[in-house]
Amino acid sequence: MPDSGKVQTVKGSNTGDSQVRVYAVAPRENADPGEIVDGFLEAMTSDDPEFATARKYLTKKAAATWKPEQSITVLATAPSRKQTDRNADPDKEGRIYSLAGRKIATVDARHAYQPISPADYLWSIQVVQQPTAGGKGKEWRIDSLPPGLVLGEADFLRNYRSVNKYYFASGENWVVADPVYIRQRQDPVTRMDPVTQTVQALLDGPTNWLKQAVDSSFPSRTRLKDGVTTLTTDDQSTLKVPLEFPGDRVDGTACRRMAAQLLFTLRDLPSVRVEQVELLNKSESQCRLGRGQAAEFAAVQEADLDEKPYFVDEHGKLKKLVLAGKETAAPVDVPGPLGKGSSPALGSIAVDRGETRAAGVDRPGQRLFVSSIATEAATEEGSRQPVLSSRGVRPEDRLSAPSWGGRGDLWVADRNPAERRLWMVPGGTGEPVEVRTPWLEDDRIESLRVSADGVRIALVVKRGERTTLQIGRIERRTTDGESTVSVVDLQPAAPRMESVTAVSWAGPSRLVVVGKEAGGVQQIRYLQTDGSTSATSVLPGLNGVTSVSAPHTESLDTPMVADSEDGIVRLPPGTNWQPVVKDGDSPVYPG
Structure with missing residues (x-):
């Protein structure tokens, strides 16, 4: 708690409770210009159809050109307004x-949500006097305003939700x-x-950042x-989803893939449970697909998952x-050279x-080894030879x-300052491939985690004194x-954090x-890969965390x-951290 300094007034904000609804109120007769601005800012946070009430605060010209669906500017708190010119002639220049x-x-x-490092936002609104409908007087109305919507974070999270x-x-x-x-x-504009x-967003195609690495099975248009x-x-x-395709029918395989995209997209919506989708074209059924059939298109076959974490013991x-249940069983030996064999200490x-x-x-960080853990063989010849080596002088400058x-x-x-590189080993045993990283010259990769779909990579990157979390897109080309x-x-995933220690994937986009x-x-805390967060994303505190790992599913x-600093700990859903192993390092789930 601070024990000195001035008391400062801060602007309060609601918590973003999704159950709270704001109903827009039309401007009162003879409202002063400050009321007009405040009323408009409040009306922007409502669900009013076509933002009709918000438009009543605008001049006819501004109401006709304002496009609230064009973009959203998200501020840390609701925007504050201040009159900047009190002496302006209201009949000429307005306010x-x-x-x-x-x-x-x-x-x-x-x-698409795009976070930024918090920065000052400033925009001018002009309020002028406009003749009333009856022509007997004038009313203050907004004539110049920011594009799109401008919302505080709490109002944004109350009105919008993240979907994949x-x-x-x-x-x-x-x-x-x-x-x-x-x-x-x-939606106030589309009335959907x-x-x-969600279906319309899927049909609109991937976001600009991802579209270079993915394909949609839906035909264009x-x-x-x-x-x-x-x-x-x-x-x-x-x-049943009634669509309009360019042709009369679509190929059966393509239709199944379209249906799979829909099933995966709709599965997380709390308002509906979809077990099967049927695609229609001109009222004629094209194909049906159920959840079980769509599972074959998952990046990770969740039905076969029995996720257990691994770690490195004191040796x-x-x-x-084995962490299932309230009690933790004794660690299990892992077959192969890296477990029961004679490989170097990891x-x-x-x-x-x-x-x-x-x-x-290995512990010095010099050599990377790969071996089977499916058999008891402890003398596999390939596992004795490192797949990759680093020539960094200090352990922290190596792999x-x-x-x-x-x-x-x-x-x-490889974090060697003399030759910083990112390596990919095809299949885990092929000839290492140097990954092209044009941005790496001034940066240093502290740690990395590749997504289950192989399209994205989470990187903890250090530049100068700041360590940030970046999401990169993996592109493969043959020329x-x-x-x-x-x-x-690279896109910032946690711009409000000035120091990131560790990261783990916790699902398809979390x-x-x-x-x-x-x-x-x-x-x-939990973050979406687009950098967005919510008030409920913070997890129980823990001292001295150096690494973290989450399962792919939310079981x-x-x-x-x-x-x-207390050793390896676990966090079952809904409880606090619990000790598991006192002497151990590097706890990880597969991936």
Whole structure:
């Protein structure tokens, strides 16, 4: 608690409770210009159809040109207004008010959320006098205003929710999550309910950041049937989606893939449970697909998952944890050279998603080893030879902890200041490929985690004194017979954190991040890959966290694990951290 300094007035904000609704109120007769500005700012936070009430605060010209669906500017708190010119002649220049706040994000016309490091926001609103409808007087109305909507974070989270659209990884048969924001309730502009909004967002195509790495199975110009604003399931939980395709029919395989995209996209919506989708074209059924059939397109076959974390014991050997239930069983020995064999003592590890192979970096951080963990063989010749080595002088300047991508490739960063590189080992045993990273010259990769779909990579990157979390897009290209792999277009995922310690994937588009905000203490919280968050995303505190790992699914029986000053601990859903192993390091789930 501070014990000195001035008392400052701060502007309060609601908590963003999604059950709270704001109803717009039309401007009263003879309202002063300040009331007009305040009333308009309040009306922007409502669900009023077509923002009709908000437009009543505008001049005819401004009401006709204002496009609230164009974009959203998100501020840390609701915008504050201040008159900047009190002496202006109201009959000539009107009144000028400034809107001020701290800008933290924008949302574009494709519903993509883009966070930024908090920065000052300032925009001028001009209020002029406009003749009344009867022509007997004048009323103050806004004539110049910011584009789109300007909302405080609490109002934004009350009105909008994050959903994942799904597209296929380019050239592959599994889907990739693409998070966007839609209205919690009926959209004021389109009048679509949340289900229809979500389907429309899917048809609009992937967000600009992801579209280079994914494909949609929907033919171009596919759209919802004219006039459709509501989609509901029948008594069999089947959702019939009336579409209009360029042709009369679509290929059966393509139709199944379209239906799979819809099923994955709609599965997280709380307002509807969809067990099956049926695609219609001109009222004629094209295909049906159920949840069980769509599962074949998942990046991780969740039905087969029995996720258990692994760790490195005090002797540098790979072990497996059994955490189900209230009690923790004794660690299980892992077959193979990295477990029961005679490989060098390990400092960090990664296990592939099939749990057949493991990769480990030795304690000095110099060498990367890969071996089978499916057999008892402890003398596999290949596992004695390192896959990769670093020539860094200090341990912290050598190899990072490894990570397995969804395609079965192994990733690791060499942090040697003389030759910083990001490596990808095809299949975990092929010839290492240097990943193209044009941004790496001034940055240093502290740690990395590759997504289950193999399209995105989470990077803890240090530049100068600041360590940030970045999401990069993995692109694979073949030109003139030469294949290249690149990580491009890095996007900040936690811009409000000035120091990030660790990160783990926690599902298709969610991350667990350990870090500090400016002037704050270390915290553990959930973040979306687009950098968005919510008030309920902060997890129980824990001292001295150096690494964290979460399961791919959100099963109540599968806890998060972390390495802290108290040893390895676990966090079952709904409880606090519990000790598991006193002497151990690098707890990780497969991936």
